Amino acid sequence: MGTPAADVWIVTHDGRDLVRADAIVLIRLDDTGRLTAQLRDEARVTVALLEGSASGRPPADFHRQLIRMVSELADSSGAQLVRAQRDQHGWHWVSETL
Template structure:
């Protein structure tokens, strides 16, 4: 995701932390539904964007959907926040202006 506009931010698990999209170099979606992002730094810090659970798991391509959403927002003006939502049994990414 390197090279995306710095105006796109992603809410981490629980909305307590926000990660700049262009700081992410790798996304990993594991079998429990946990989505982690490795940040671009020497310490190889990882941030949990979505906690895994025994309940409803996001789709297998949920990390790719995030990349698509960030790429689309990178072409728009202004800063945006992207966050995961589970509504009506469906996982999706929503965005809002900051």
């Protein structure tokens, strides 16, 4: 039986790929607003979860918000999908059941 976080998936910046949350070992939010995740493997693969933009920079704690959401969702039952969303109130994480 896998860990609860194995049922939490995160959509990459372009929406083409999904990353299992328990495969992430490092999350980095750089000065441009680009959010990347380093995966747990020997190649140290990094994927972009959000591309930076001067006009739509996420909040400085956006990576911490993701960690908080994944932690909360790991305690729920069933597979969950998490993605970044920007609306009139700014950037936030949203989840949906798979």
